[in-house]
Amino acid sequence: MKLVAPDYYEQFKCIADKCRHSCCIGWEIDIDADTLDYYNSIGGEFGERLKANIAADGETAHFCLKEDERCPLLNEKGLCDIIINLGTEALCQICDDHPRYRNFYSDREEIGVGMSCEAAAVLILSQQKKTQLVTLFDADEVLWDEESEFLKIRQKLWDLLQNRKKTVDSRTEDVLAYCGITERKKTPQQWVQIYRRLERLDNVWDTVLDSIENAENALLELKEDVLQTAFEQLLHYFTYRHLADSLDDGRFAARVQFAVQSYRMIKWAAALHFNRYGSIDIETLAEIARIYSAEIEYSTDNIDALLDIFEE
Numbered sequence: 001m002k003l004v005a006p007d008y009y010e011q012f013k014c015i016a017d018k019c020r021h022s023c024c025i026g027w028e029i030d031i032d033a034d035t036l037d038y039y040n041s042i043g044g045e046f047g048e049r050l051k052a053n054i055a056a057d058g059e060t061a062h063f064c065l066k067e068d069e070r071c072p073l074l075n076e077k078g079l080c081d082i083i084i085n086l087g088t089e090a091l092c093q094i095c096d097d098h099p100r101y102r103n104f105y106s107d108r109e110e111i112g113v114g115m116s117c118e119a120a121a122v123l124i125l126s127q128q129k130k131t132q133l134v135t136l137f138d139a140d141e142v143l144w145d146e147e148s149e150f151l152k153i154r155q156k157l158w159d160l161l162q163n164r165k166k167t168v169d170s171r172t173e174d175v176l177a178y179c180g181i182t183e184r185k186k187t188p189q190q191w192v193q194i195y196r197r198l199e200r201l202d203n204v205w206d207t208v209l210d211s212i213e214n215a216e217n218a219l220l221e222l223k224e225d226v227l228q229t230a231f232e233q234l235l236h237y238f239t240y241r242h243l244a245d246s247l248d249d250g251r252f253a254a255r256v257q258f259a260v261q262s263y264r265m266i267k268w269a270a271a272l273h274f275n276r277y278g279s280i281d282i283e284t285l286a287e288i289a290r291i292y293s294a295e296i297e298y299s300t301d302n303i304d305a306l307l308d309i310f311e312e
């Protein structure tokens, strides 16, 4: 099966103890059966500690988070004690894989790194060249007709999104028009009300929503030449990651709108920062995108609720 990825993919590196929003905090991590068997075979003091911190009574075994929601194997230096004691190859599937995501076709796999990881967000948004897909593992690819057609249409969308002769706003209009989508326009404040109804992970997202809701509209406008390359990368990411699922659920138009609306929410928050402080750097934009990603795109319930709205 052919394996492809965005051209920046292989540059990803976890920043471990330097990470301010570690994925080892706040997420209950399931442990796959093979790794659980392996952990159960580990003896000695570390083996006892490992087993004592795994709950295996439910359907799927998982690490028991501590009261402060930290993984019990994350030490005070922000490093993973499983890696220190047993090596990276001892990680369970989820820990080994995160922040990667995958989309599967009949004879093709697409992989990438998710924006909820701060290192991935900075990597994605700081790319200067137009992002392209590269082949990581080559093989003859025999796809279903609808998959081949989907890839052609998606490439057409990327040609429009990466047209640097236009602003990103007008590129998104081109994409919507190409897809035959007529939007029911809503104000930023109306969008905030919609996002408020979604499942919540972290209160910091409320702070972002509050600031958009309470801002004068002029403060949500961003100068046309600010962050254009980063927003192009953001839209490439959302369309690469989320459009492929339309092959299963048929919600292509709604998913295109989800990508565009995600860009707009992040842009409004970025515009507020820019208009207040006179500048914005990639790290700040990446932090806004990270919060959005963790809250919205890592919750299938939240994505589905938004897709329903686009289909009303």
Ligand code: SF4
Residues within 6 Å of the ligand: 013, 014, 015, 016, 019, 020, 021, 022, 023, 024, 098, 099, 116, 117, 118, 119, 120
């Ligand atoms: S969120 Fe990303 S950078 Fe931070 S610990 Fe997890 S994989 Fe590493």
